[in-house]
Amino acid sequence: MNGIQHLPPWAAVLTAVFLLTGAAVTLIGSLGLLRLGTFYERVHAPTLGTTLGTVFIAAASMVYFSVLQTRPVLHEILIIVLGIVTTPIALTVLVGAAHFRDTAERAQLGKPAGRVQPHARVPGDAPTGKAG
Amino acid sequence: MTRLLPFPIISFCLLALWLLLNQAITFGHILLGCLVALVGGRILTILELPPVRVRRAGIILRLLRMVVMDIVRSNLAVGRIVLGFGRRQRRSGFVEIPLDMRDPYGLASLAYIITSTPGTLWVNFDAQRGALTIHVLDLVDEEEWIRTIKDRYERHLLEIFE
Numbered sequence: 211m212n213g214i215q216h217l218p219p220w221a222a223v224l225t226a227v228f229l230l231t232g233a234a235v236t237l238i239g240s241l242g243l244l245r246l247g248t249f250y251e252r253v254h255a256p257t258l259g260t261t262l263g264t265v266f267i268a269a270a271s272m273v274y275f276s277v278l279q280t281r282p283v284l285h286e287i288l289i290i291v292l293g294i295v296t297t298p299i300a301l302t303v304l305v306g307a308a309h310f311r312d313t314a315e316r317a318q319l320g321k322p323a324g325r326v327q328p329h330a331r332v333p334g335d336a337p338t339g340k341a342g
Numbered sequence: 343m344t345r346l347l348p349f350p351i352i353s354f355c356l357l358a359l360w361l362l363l364n365q366a367i368t369f370g371h372i373l374l375g376c377l378v379a380l381v382g383g384r385i386l387t388i389l390e391l392p393p394v395r396v397r398r399a400g401i402i403l404r405l406l407r408m409v410v411m412d413i414v415r416s417n418l419a420v421g422r423i424v425l426g427f428g429r430r431q432r433r434s435g436f437v438e439i440p441l442d443m444r445d446p447y448g449l450a451s452l453a454y455i456i457t458s459t460p461g462t463l464w465v466n467f468d469a470q471r472g473a474l475t476i477h478v479l480d481l482v483d484e485e486e487w488i489r490t491i492k493d494r495y496e497r498h499l500l501e502i503f504e
Contacts, residue, residue, distance in 0.1 A: 260458075
């Protein structure tokens with residue numbers, strides 16, 4: 211229970227690999243938030259961290275504490291499940307808001323109202339893309 | 343059954359949550375967990391949710407396995423895009439998909455699957471026309487996406503919920 215020196219090497223390596231992989235995946239997701247161009251594109255990136263990133267980091271925690279306490283420590287599963295269940299809700303609301311604003315702005319600009327034809331604004335994703 | 347446990351699945355999940363949080367399977371914790379599960383289930387009735395009808399529970403596992411595999415695969419794909427490997431002209435855009443599904447739980451599951459998979463986003467669902475709009479990060483072929491969503495996910499969800 212009290213310290214990394216009691217951890218057998220195989221568990222230490224496994225923990226380190228899981229932890230680094232999870233951190234790398236989350237970092238790439240956050241990097242995507244920075245690098246991708248438009249709002250709609252950017253919303254894709256954080257799901258990397260909330261899916262595989264969380265899974266790997268939680269797995270590292272489960273291995274580490276299970277081996278140290280010589281009993282299965284499984285409550286990290288809750289972090290994975292609750293994180294994976296709640297994130298898409300927030301993202302869907304965000305995207306819905308952006309879509310609503312795009313539609314409203316286009317209606318204001320006097321473009322033909324009625325059915326939304328999202329294909330029509332593929333190049334550049336204007337106007338939310340610039341502001342988002 | 344229905345009076346005491348209006349949402350058996352959620353009540354069971356609450357019990358599991360309680361036992362996992364306390365990391366103990368003792369008589370006392372099982373008793374407390376059952377209390378949490380019963381009260382939690384009763385509170386949900388205030389929301390007046392439509393009843394869940396799960397027809398074929400066996401397919402859920404198959405769908406779950408498929409979704410997990412897709413999430414891993416698209417994690418790799420989006421990671422590659424973010425890091426800028428294979429710098430070809432990438433186009434992102436919207437795809438409109440005609441859906442046959444009307445069950446609210448089926449649609450919610452589909453929204454959840456699409457959004458939690460990196461690379462696709464649930465944007466809008468027009469309930470009158472039954473048209474779903476999704477955003478795809480790496481859009482190569484619109485027809486292929488329509489086929490993917492309809493054959494891989496919607497077909498299974500229809501079997502489960504309708």
